[in-house]
Amino acid sequence: MHVMNESGRVEAFSDGVFAIAITLLILEIKVPEIGEHGGLWHALGAQWPSYAAYVVSFLVIGIMWINHHQVFSYVARIDRTLMFLNLLVLMVVAAVPWPTAMLAEYLREDKASHVAAAVYSMVMVAMALAFQALWWHLTRTGHLFDARVDVEGARRTRVRFALGSLAYPATVGLAYVSAPLTLAAHGLIAIYYGFNQVPVPTRTPDRAALPEDGR
Amino acid sequence: MHVMNESGRVEAFSDGVFAIAITLLILEIKVPEIGEHGGLWHALGAQWPSYAAYVVSFLVIGIMWINHHQVFSYVARIDRTLMFLNLLVLMVVAAVPWPTAMLAEYLREDKASHVAAAVYSMVMVAMALAFQALWWHLTRTGHLFDARVDVEGARRTRVRFALGSLAYPATVGLAYVSAPLTLAAHGLIAIYYGFNQVPVPTRTPDRAALPEDGR
Amino acid sequence: MHVMNESGRVEAFSDGVFAIAITLLILEIKVPEIGEHGGLWHALGAQWPSYAAYVVSFLVIGIMWINHHQVFSYVARIDRTLMFLNLLVLMVVAAVPWPTAMLAEYLREDKASHVAAAVYSMVMVAMALAFQALWWHLTRTGHLFDARVDVEGARRTRVRFALGSLAYPATVGLAYVSAPLTLAAHGLIAIYYGFNQVPVPTRTPDRAALPEDGR
Amino acid sequence: MHVMNESGRVEAFSDGVFAIAITLLILEIKVPEIGEHGGLWHALGAQWPSYAAYVVSFLVIGIMWINHHQVFSYVARIDRTLMFLNLLVLMVVAAVPWPTAMLAEYLREDKASHVAAAVYSMVMVAMALAFQALWWHLTRTGHLFDARVDVEGARRTRVRFALGSLAYPATVGLAYVSAPLTLAAHGLIAIYYGFNQVPVPTRTPDRAALPEDGR
Numbered sequence: 078m079h080v081m082n083e084s085g086r087v088e089a090f091s092d093g094v095f096a097i098a099i100t101l102l103i104l105e106i107k108v109p110e111i112g113e114h115g116g117l118w119h120a121l122g123a124q125w126p127s128y129a130a131y132v133v134s135f136l137v138i139g140i141m142w143i144n145h146h147q148v149f150s151y152v153a154r155i156d157r158t159l160m161f162l163n164l165l166v167l168m169v170v171a172a173v174p175w176p177t178a179m180l181a182e183y184l185r186e187d188k189a190s191h192v193a194a195a196v197y198s199m200v201m202v203a204m205a206l207a208f209q210a211l212w213w214h215l216t217r218t219g220h221l222f223d224a225r226v227d228v229e230g231a232r233r234t235r236v237r238f239a240l241g242s243l244a245y246p247a248t249v250g251l252a253y254v255s256a257p258l259t260l261a262a263h264g265l266i267a268i269y270y271g272f273n274q275v276p277v278p279t280r281t282p283d284r285a286a287l288p289e290d291g292r
Numbered sequence: 293m294h295v296m297n298e299s300g301r302v303e304a305f306s307d308g309v310f311a312i313a314i315t316l317l318i319l320e321i322k323v324p325e326i327g328e329h330g331g332l333w334h335a336l337g338a339q340w341p342s343y344a345a346y347v348v349s350f351l352v353i354g355i356m357w358i359n360h361h362q363v364f365s366y367v368a369r370i371d372r373t374l375m376f377l378n379l380l381v382l383m384v385v386a387a388v389p390w391p392t393a394m395l396a397e398y399l400r401e402d403k404a405s406h407v408a409a410a411v412y413s414m415v416m417v418a419m420a421l422a423f424q425a426l427w428w429h430l431t432r433t434g435h436l437f438d439a440r441v442d443v444e445g446a447r448r449t450r451v452r453f454a455l456g457s458l459a460y461p462a463t464v465g466l467a468y469v470s471a472p473l474t475l476a477a478h479g480l481i482a483i484y485y486g487f488n489q490v491p492v493p494t495r496t497p498d499r500a501a502l503p504e505d506g507r
Numbered sequence: 508m509h510v511m512n513e514s515g516r517v518e519a520f521s522d523g524v525f526a527i528a529i530t531l532l533i534l535e536i537k538v539p540e541i542g543e544h545g546g547l548w549h550a551l552g553a554q555w556p557s558y559a560a561y562v563v564s565f566l567v568i569g570i571m572w573i574n575h576h577q578v579f580s581y582v583a584r585i586d587r588t589l590m591f592l593n594l595l596v597l598m599v600v601a602a603v604p605w606p607t608a609m610l611a612e613y614l615r616e617d618k619a620s621h622v623a624a625a626v627y628s629m630v631m632v633a634m635a636l637a638f639q640a641l642w643w644h645l646t647r648t649g650h651l652f653d654a655r656v657d658v659e660g661a662r663r664t665r666v667r668f669a670l671g672s673l674a675y676p677a678t679v680g681l682a683y684v685s686a687p688l689t690l691a692a693h694g695l696i697a698i699y700y701g702f703n704q705v706p707v708p709t710r711t712p713d714r715a716a717l718p719e720d721g722r
Numbered sequence: 723m724h725v726m727n728e729s730g731r732v733e734a735f736s737d738g739v740f741a742i743a744i745t746l747l748i749l750e751i752k753v754p755e756i757g758e759h760g761g762l763w764h765a766l767g768a769q770w771p772s773y774a775a776y777v778v779s780f781l782v783i784g785i786m787w788i789n790h791h792q793v794f795s796y797v798a799r800i801d802r803t804l805m806f807l808n809l810l811v812l813m814v815v816a817a818v819p820w821p822t823a824m825l826a827e828y829l830r831e832d833k834a835s836h837v838a839a840a841v842y843s844m845v846m847v848a849m850a851l852a853f854q855a856l857w858w859h860l861t862r863t864g865h866l867f868d869a870r871v872d873v874e875g876a877r878r879t880r881v882r883f884a885l886g887s888l889a890y891p892a893t894v895g896l897a898y899v900s901a902p903l904t905l906a907a908h909g910l911i912a913i914y915y916g917f918n919q920v921p922v923p924t925r926t927p928d929r930a931a932l933p934e935d936g937r
Contacts, residue, residue, distance in 0.1 A: 086522070086576055092301070093526030096308030100316065100386045101530065108394045117398065117407040132383070139379040146301055157702060164569040168562070171530045179538045183547065192547040272372060307731070311738030312527075315746065315816045323824045332828065332837040347813070354809040361731055487802060516737070516791055523741030531745065587917060594784040598777070601745045609753045613762065622762040 084152045087163060091149070094167045095142040098174060102134050105178040126184035126257075133260050134177040136267040138170060141204065144270060151277050152215065153223035162211040169204040176200045184256050194252035194259040201263060202249065205242040212238060230278030241273075299367045302378060306364070309382045310357040313389060317349050320393040341399035341472075348475050349392040351482040353385060356419065359485060366492045367430065368438035377426040384419040391415045399471050409467035409474040416478060417464065420457040427453060445493030456488075514582045517593060521579070524597045525572040528604060532564050535608040556614035556687075563690050564607040566697040568600060571634065574700060581707050582645065583653035592641040599634040606630045614686050624682035624689040631693060632679065635672040642668060660708030671703075729797045732808060736794070739812045740787040743819060747779050750823040771829035771902075778905050779822040781912040783815060786849065789915060796922050797860065798868035807856040814849040821845045829901050839897035839904040846908060847894065850887040857883060875923030886918075 106127045109120035145166070152159075176197040183189040215221055216235060219228030244266050252259045321342045324335035360381070367374075391412040398404040430436055431450060434443030459481050467474045536557045539550035575596070582589075606627040613619040645651055646665060649658030674696050682689045751772045754765035790811070797804075821842040828834040860866055861880060864873030889911050897904045 086518075086580075088301075089304070089519070090522050090526055090572065090576075092305050093308060093523060094530050096305055097312055097527055097530035098533075099382070100309050100312040101533070103313075103316070103387050103390050104319075104534075106387075106390045108390070108397050111404060117404040121407070121411065131387070135383045135386070136379070139382070142305065143375060146305075150301075160573060161701060164566070167529070167569070168565045171565070172533050172536075172561070175533050175536045175538070182538050189541060189547040192551070196551065271376060303731075304734070307735050308738060311735055312742055314812070315739050315742040318743075318746070318817050318820050319749075321817075321820045323820070323827050326834060332834040336837070336841065346817070350813045350816070351809070354812070357735065358805060361735075365731075486806060516733075516795075519734070520737050520741055520787065520791075523738060524745050527742055527745035528748075531748070534749075590788060591916060594781070597744070597784070598780045601780070602748050602751075602776070605748050605751045605753070612753050619756060619762040622766070626766065 084149055084155050087155050087160065088146070088149045091145060091163060091167060092142070094171055095138060095145070098171045099135060099138040099142070101174045102131055102138075102177060105174060105181055106131055127181040129257075129260055130177045130181040130184070133264040133267070134173055136264055136271070137201070138173055140267045140271040141170060141208075144208070148212065148215070148277065151222050151226050154221045156221060158214055159211065159221060162207065162214055166204070166207040166211055169200060169207050172200060173204075180256065180260065184260070190256035191253050194256035195249050197263070198245065198248040198252050198259060201266075202245045205245045209239060209242055225279045227278040227280045234278065299364055299370050302370050302375065303361070303364045306360060306378060306382060307357070309386055310353060310360070313386045314350055314353040314357070316389045317346055317353075317392060320389060320396055321346055342396040344472075344475055345392045345396040345399070348479040348482070349388055351479055351486070352416070353388055355482045355486040356385060356423075359423070363427065363430070363492065366437050366441050369436045371436060373429055374426065374436060377422065377429055381419070381422040381426055384415060384422050387415060388419075395471065395475065399475070405471035406468050409471035410464050412478070413460065413463040413467050413474060416481075417460045420460045424454060424457055440494045442493040442495045449493065514579055514585050517585050517590065518576070518579045521575060521593060521597060522572070524601055525568060525575070528601045529565060529568040529572070531604045532561055532568075532607060535604060535611055536561055557611040559687075559690055560607045560611040560614070563694040563697070564603055566694055566701070567631070568603055570697045570701040571600060571638075574638070578642065578645070578707065581652050581656050584651045586651060588644055589641065589651060592637065592644055596634070596637040596641055599630060599637050602630060603634075610686065610690065614690070620686035621683050624686035625679050627693070628675065628678040628682050628689060631696075632675045635675045639669060639672055655709045657708040657710045664708065729794055729800050732800050732805065733791070733794045736790060736808060736812060737787070739816055740783060740790070743816045744780060744783040744787070746819045747776055747783070747822060750819060750826055751776055772826040774902075774905055775822045775826040775829070778909040778912070779818055781909055781916070782846070783818055785912045785916040786815060786853075789853070793857065793860070793922065796867050796871050799866045801866060803859055804856065804866060807852065807859055811849070811852040811856055814845060814852050817845060818849075825901065825905065829905070835901035836898050839901035840894050842908070843890065843893040843897050843904060846911075847890045850890045854884060854887055870924045872923040872925045879923065 106124070109117065109124055111117055111120050176193070180190075180193045180197045183193040213235060216228065216231045219226065219231065222228060222231070244262075248259055248262050248266075251262055321339070324332065324339050326332055326335050391408070395405075395408045395412045398408040428450060431443065431447045434441065434446065437443060437446070459477075463474055463477050463481075466477055536554070539547065539554050541547055541550050606623070610620075610623045610627045613623040643665060646658065646661045649656065649661060652658060652661070678689055678692050678696075681692055751769070754762065754769050756762055756765050821838070825835075825838045825842045828838040858880060861873065861876045864871065864876060867873060867876070893904055893907050893911075896907055
């Protein structure tokens with residue numbers, strides 16, 4: 078299998094996709110039209126689902142970027158499977174503006190709100206699965222990591238990592254309880270992962286991420 | 293607390309968001325439709341609020357980028373709080389195309405113009421607050437700065453920096469006087485900050501920013 | 508002829524265009540409107556051509572990026588002709604969101620689907636031709652390659668490379684058989700090229716791409 | 723005056739804006755709607771002004787990028803005036819998708835086509851003026867250049883450079899003769915500047931751009 082030894086370029090391309098996807102989110106918030114009764118303030122207030130969806134999806138993509146960046150900072154070599162799995166992660170990340178706009182549009186409509194929230198949650202499930210696949214591939218042999226990484230330790234994180242991802246399927250169920258609650262849950266999960274990044278165990282205790290850093 | 297020692301990647305990601313947000317501003321200027329009386333020149337002239345809003349928001353984001361870049365050029369280490377505060381700054385920066393489009397849309401409508409200008413100003417207040425929070429976090433212990441920075445001196449800039457930011461809340465009030473005046477004020481504040489960048493005091497007088505450079 | 512010796516900047520600019528084009532694809536997927544009969548799930552299901560077109564075009568641009576990156580990793584010098592040919596490649600890559608949106612729009616309409624698929628295929632032909640031209644220019648004298656490259660060997664890849672590209676014109680014909688089949692074919696060709704990257708033969712057997720890596 | 727000594731970051735930010743502006747051009751080409759008589763081919767044919775405008779503006783921005791990149795590769799230091807003038811250049815570059823969309827929209831309408839072409843040309847005049855201002859600032863004292871540059875020689879290029887820019891105002895006049903001809907002229911001027919980049923004279927004859935390279 079062909080091995081490229083420049084993870085930098087892959088990371089730079091990925092960063093570009095993350096940065097663009099996160100910035101395109103704003104296109105979902107429209108300039109409100111003034112209705113017959115109530116002025117611009119009223120019209121602005123009626124748009125609150127758009128603001129909430131913007132903030133949550135911004136956190137989701139932003140923190141996904143932090144974790145992606147964290148993992149790739151330990152990757153020294155790229156093989157084709159990693160390239161593909163990374164494209165898969167990016168394909169889901171780049172898609173986030175779409176369920177965001179849909180959830181904002183339908184958040185206040187009874188029946189459709191549950192469907193929109195379920196689709197939003199399913200996109201998050203897809204993102205978690207793609208990232209899991211990338212992590213399993215990296216930790217399987219560990220030969221793509223740089224020398225700092227404790228491969229055995231990294232492999233042991235898989236189960237904990239997979240268990241953590243079970244939160245996402247749960248939000249698909251939550252969508253049928255309440256769409257606003259589902260959105261809030263995704264915001265909380267994002268913040269949780271912001272403070273509990275993927276722990277990459279290293280061989281020697283140095284300044285890099287140690288397992289206990291992960292909580 | 294986990295400390296990443298690559299501020300470069302965070303800065304590159306941030307630069308991406310700044311560059312995309314500033315370039316998306318143009319989507320706000322529509323191709324004018326020719327009305328019943330008056331040709332394309334007339335229709336183009338009627339769109340002047342869009343051009344004014346484009347120029348001012350371009351300056352605002354561009355000069356915010358200069359200052360962001362200036363501060364981060366002295367940052368050697370990134371912790372999670374800085375990561376979050378930076379995401380917060382970017383969340384506001386990426387949102388700028390929206391109040392820009394709204395202000396352009398309503399600038400010539402009496403009542404709505406004040407609301408649109410107030411919202412525009414409030415987004416600027418949010419941007420200033422997020423950037424202040426980032427600066428306070430950096431100067432609190434100073435351990436994220438590189439060795440050049442005079443941490444004591446940097447901490448002393450906080451008050452002056454905070455006072456300078458009072459201009460933004462004032463523009464919220466100004467919005468109720470005149471929306472075009474508010475837009476002009478934001479253009480002037482941006483230019484002022486272009487020539488009065490965040491002064492990062494350094495220990496030894498070298499080619500880097502000295503306190504007196506800040507005015 | 509003037510020779511610039513920084514291929515890095517050209518590659519970074521190109522990466523930016525690839526990353527933006529791939530992320531703009533999502534704008535093609537609209538928030539579905541709920542029809543009179545059937546709810547949001549129904550409306551979402553009716554949009555399947557958009558999802559299929561998104562996935563295929565994402566793979567096409569993503570794998571084109573991998574190959575572009577692979578070739579440029581062996582380029583040490585840039586001349587003006589290469590600059591122009593690269594602009595030509597980027598002009599087609601940046602255009603991909605347009606035929607993607609058109610194919611998604613018309614995939615289920617009998618007559619128009621063939622036209623949309625043919626145009627989609629023609630854009631792919633243009634992309635293959637532009638990339639071929641770039642490869643022929645590089646291998647003609649080989650003086651832009653870095654020292655690792657076996658120029659004679661690289662020149663010999665031209666015919667095989669050109670033959671491989673014949674798949675694209677064939678999809679223009681396929682468009683008149685079936686538009687969904689054409690879309691599927693482009694997905695398969697992309698995956699094929701993901702595992703059969705441009706083989707850049709090197710002088711000495713090192714960790715870089717060897718001819719046998721190319722299959 | 724405060725001098726930052728990292729032209730790399732400014733160039734990277736600028737490259738981002740160029741890459742985004744050039745990729746946003748595609749949003750101007752709409753998915754055609756099928757009219758009552760004639761199918762999709764017919765509707766596609768009727769859109770030719772969009773394709774022509776896309777190609778020309780892509781060349782304009784692409785070659786402007788080449789020249790911007792060429793000049794900045796000799797810049798070692800950035801001062802605030804350069805920062806501002808560069809923001810001005812970017813403000814015009816980022817605006818190009820707008821006159822492009824307008825010219826495409828009105829190219830076939832008699833009276834409006836002249837206005838749209840004149841505005842397109844005026845944006846090009848603005849771009850040339852901003853770039854001239856940047857070049858004059860750089861060559862005035864030359865202290866921002868790196869050591870390779872022959873400052874005296876660079877200063878002498880000003881007049882020739884300014885004369886070359888007179889082509890742009892001429893296209894404003896041409897707009898009132900024919901809009902398609904104006905678009906074609908801009909394509910030709912772009913290609914001309916692709917092969918006649920800004921000549922940056924160097925002190926010693928090395929591999930870098932020599933004056934005779936400029937033609």
